[in-house]
Amino acid sequence: MGLDPRRILAITFTNKAAREMRERIERLLGAASPRAASARTGFTGPGSLWISTFHSTCARLLRLHGGRVGLDPRFAIYDEADQLSLMKRLVSQQGWDETRWPPSGFLAAISRAKDELIGPEEYQARVGDFRQERTGRIYALYQQALRDCNAVDFDDLIFRTVVLLRDNGDILADLRDRFRHVLVDEYQDTNHAQYVFANLLASEHRNLCVVGDDDQSIYRWRGADIRNVLEFEEDYPDARIIRLEQNYRSTKTILKAANGIIAHNQKRKPKELWTRNPDGDPVVYYLASDGQKEAEFVTGEVLGGRRRHDLPLRSFAVLYRTHAQSRAFEDSFLRHGVPYQIIGGVRFYERKEIKDVLAYLRVVLNPADEVSLERALGVPKRNVGPKTLARLRELGQAESGPAGLLAAIRAAARGEVNSSGFGPKLLSELGRFVALIDDLAARLETMSVTEMVREVAERSGMLDALRREGTPETSSRMENIRELATVAADFARRSEDASLQAFLETAALLADIDVMRDEDDGVILMTAHNAKGLEFPYVFVVGLEQGLFPHSRSLDEPDGVEEERRLCYVAMTRAMRRLYLTHARERTLYGYSMPAEPSMFFVEIPENTLFVASPTASAVVASRHAGKDRDHGELATVRDPAPAAAGPTRPRESLGPAARASRLSPGDRVTHPEWGTGMVVGIQRVGGRGGQPGEVQLRVAFDEQGIKVIAATEVRRKH
DNA sequence: CAGTACAGAATTTTT
């Protein structure tokens, strides 16, 4: 269209998505493509598109213009752990009981406020009850502490950028002039602050393009505001709406199953995706006896599928609701020698030893960062506890200006302050500490990040302490620190800006999913949330049990189940060729085994899309993987699934009355004279006409025979 | 102050 690429700003949610978007654009434009710059920071140099996440974009803007809002460009970005340690200090300084006033609770409330662009003053002006009053007070203190530390949290990145642009017409005008076209991906997951940010940029030229799907909104718990989608047409009456209802990814059967589920949500814009793709395989249903068996089944299917179709392992994804579920799959894959990649869990940059090293580096860059300073001071152990720290902090008050605490340590170490009570051993420790920080700070311009990592690890005494400890974990810790040096070296090689600041920012804004390596082969394990925007030929949605998926925490929240249903829909629609839905009869959580009910979502899947892999089949898998009989290892049942039944889908009707009529509900144990015992996983009414109720049918997962659809009258409730 | 031992709690999803 003859547009200048420099005038386009595209915003994604993850760096990975930004990277992919850039790659696709380059492929589409071929040789004409603008040279892409740093894929890591998401920032592209002149002559190319700016594709980046909200957070990186705002961080970049604040580095450039933060001075206007009282932010030194070397500001730190605090992650959750940093926020928590800061908040803990504040709460205890207030003398509030931490068990009754959990710091994480305050942080959650503050985060929601920031999503809505509500600052401490405004918050305090609207408080209604005692809790809010305290939250308001701590909010103000928290913001002040962040300023003192020259730090921002994730939400501040957006919030303060909005303030920056609102208060500085010249900067806003420049940006509006540069970015004539603004694109936002995954729009359904934007919060109010992000919406305002995008609108500030776009409102002049009114070239705003957003892509979103209200059915895929899965971050409302984190402040995503669905009004941004539902009211878009009101905000932009001149908007052109383009419906993207054709799906290019999945088979007809997979879509039908997913559509069937999502149709049960009340609060949505009605729509039904369709595809020209073939019907494909039925959705495979499997009920395992427990979590281990579930994992064994998945392992068997992965191995069989790979062999049959000669697929790389990264064509298979296991999607679960909570990270805790990954364990069983890891165990099983490990046992069978199946490589896997696990996304999420404890992030590399969140590991203790990594954060410890980074804390030193953060102080080097930004001496005001007291949260990091405190952390660094404590590792390795230097006999600095709360008492000493409090005394030092007191001295720091006297040292005026930013970085008071560090200045106090420096003065104490030099013996310049009357530091009675500090023993000589402590003073020399402090002296070495300050010397290390000051030395690195002096060589900031000339030293590579890799060298700094090595220097910190060695000179701080961290490595020595680990070596001395010599437990099994310490060797992996030391390994991680070495890995950090490698990561830093890679970063320096790949990024055009190899400064410490750029490195720390990348570390802070990296999402789990960003580190997924497409070039490594292995089954992908991740949460359903992390799978947003991805696709895989084979997808296993596992742990579909009441209380797990949907999660118990969602059940008492208004609209909670609808969000779980959307999450389930997102997970299912990641599948291109074949979708598996599994659950277990018994689930071990926190060390206790409990009977598990099937997920309510099973009832919602259209009848003729499911195929049952029977428990007998799982025995086949188990014996196969016991080592013998490797060759007729396919699941007979799954290899040759019955074709999806032809004919019209039964009319969808409310399932409530059917369930009531049978007095049975999903999860109930029943017995059948021929099939034995089983569990109800679905209830439906068929054949009703003109006010006549029709017959109630049950879908029952029998312990031995797999799933059957039978008349409710054929079974008896088992007590 | 740091290390140990123990009790008790808590567990969703994350830029």
Add this chain to the structure above:
DNA sequence: TTCTGTACTG
């Protein structure tokens, strides 16, 4: 199961 917070000891 795993982590965290607390009490006690050296």
